[in-house]
Amino acid sequence: MKYHEPRLISLTNAFVVTALYVIFFITGVLIISPGALHHFYTILFLLASAVILFVCSFLVFRYTLEKFIYSKIRLVYKTIHNIKTKKGNAKPPRIDLQFLEHVNQEVEEWQHEQSREIEQLRMLEQYRREFIGNVSHEMKTPLFHIQGYILTLLDGGLDDPAINREYLQRTEKNIERLIRIVEDLDEIAQLESGQIKLNVTRFDILALTREVIELLEMKALKKEIGMGIARQEKPVFVEGDKEKIRQVLTNLIENSIRYGNVKGRTKVSFFDMDEHILTEVTDNGIGIEPGELSRVFERFYRTHRGRSAFAKGKGLGLAIVKHILEAHQQTINVRSTPGVGTTFGFTLKKSKVY
Ligand SMILES: Nc1ncnc2c1ncn2[C@@H]1O[C@H](COP(=O)(O)OP(=O)(O)OP(=O)(O)O)[C@@H](O)[C@H]1O
Ligand SMILES: [Mg+2]
Known part of the structure; x- marks a missing residue:
């Protein structure tokens, strides 16, 4: 009125x-x-x-x-x-009289606010439903495998030396996968709820990258992928939680190997951006279709190409990476050309003390 x-x-x-x-x-x-x-x-x-x-x-x-x-x-x-x-x-x-106009405005604002909240709740509900569906889907596969191996062993396979050890090992691998899914989900849940306190220190990201590359060398060798760091002699000091950034680098470099071509190449580069250091992980692997680029950071999202290249992916690594960088109030971006390669780049605060 x-x-x-x-x-x-x-x-x-x-x-x-x-x-x-x-x-x-x-x-x-x-x-x-x-x-x-x-x-x-x-x-x-x-x-x-x-x-x-x-x-x-x-x-x-x-x-x-x-x-x-x-x-x-x-x-x-x-x-x-x-x-x-x-x-x-x-x-x-x-x-008073003028207040009626004010009340009118408030009612309108309130109505908009309520509609927004209802919309958000609807989206959350849909997200929750999808999430539960994804979790159960991801867990079903290893659980069915475990059940299959155990049933075969109970059906007499236990006494067959040709399969008993092999099936127990496969069971163990599937249990390991289940544990990794639960651990990743636990990590995402903690990051989302803000429970994780970052232990921010000053560290050399160049040295950390070398450590990560060394640890992943065996995996890269299996696909004959060469890994290297772009010319950089001096240390690159940044501020952040070193162990969490180790995980970011591990997930990105591991992806570059997983989704890289045999005899391919992974390169890590650092760029000075005044207040920040931009770290880029580049590969010349299978790439990501433009329509899927914005979705790779979603939990459980896996590209069509990614699924056929590496069936065992859980689709959680990049979601964790994104959460870690958001907790640092930093950003991550991706650019890619299908069949040519992919680059993931993230920023970190440059350390003021040199
Ligand atoms: N470097 C890359 N090149 C091409 N596709 C990639 C690359 N990195 C990620 N992807 C795509 O993004 C998806 C999500 O990656 P993410 O790391 O979250 O999961 P994942 O590698 O499948 O499993 P995990 O949780 O074990 O890391 C992958 O399944 C793949 O399809
Ligand atoms: Mg991954």
Whole structure:
């Protein structure tokens, strides 16, 4: 309701009352003494009384109307205020005419806020449903494998030296995979809830990258992938949680091997960006289709190419990477050309002390 509406309604009502009064007055005079209408004083009396009646009825109408509206609006405002502040005993504010406009605005804002919240809840609900579906799907495969091996062993395979050891080893591998899924999910949950406190220190990311590359060398060798660091002699000091950044580098370099071609190449480069250091991990592997680029950081998301290149991927590594960097208030981006290669780049705060 607009604040000037009570005034308009009161004006109309006062006008109607005054018009009726004038009609009755003229009719009355015409019946009683028609000649009196020609007297100046009669006309003056009619005009003066009509003006007074108009003003008085306008004031009475407006007062009654506003009192009624205010009482209703105070109630509405009190309810909104209580919901907003989540208090049950908040006093309604004093309301004057201009305040009606303000209340109107607040109600509109509140309505938008509520619609936004409902939309968010809907999205969360859909996300939750998808998440549960993904978790159960990811867990089903190793669980079915474990069940299959154990049933075969119980069905007599235990006494068959050709398979008993082999099947137990496969069972163990699947259990290991289940444990890794649970550990990754636990890590994501902790990062999301902000429970993980970062242990921020100053460290040399060049030395850390060398350590990670050394650890992954065996995996790279299996695919004859060469790994290297772009020309960089001096240490590159950054600020961050060293162990968490080790995990970021491990996940990115591991991906470059997994989704790299045989005899391919992985290169890590550092770029000085005044306040930040940009670290890039580049491969010349299978690449990612443009339509899938924005989705690779989602939990459990795996590209079509990725699935066929490495069936065992869980789709959790990049989600963890993104969370770790967000916890550092830093960013990660990806660019890729299918069939040519991929580059993941993330920033870290440059250490002020050199
Ligand atoms: N360097 C890359 N080149 C091509 N595709 C990639 C690359 N890195 C990631 N991807 C795609 O993004 C998906 C998500 O990667 P992510 O690291 O989150 O999961 P994953 O490697 O499948 O499993 P894990 O949780 O064990 O790391 C991969 O499945 C793959 O499809
Ligand atoms: Mg990965």
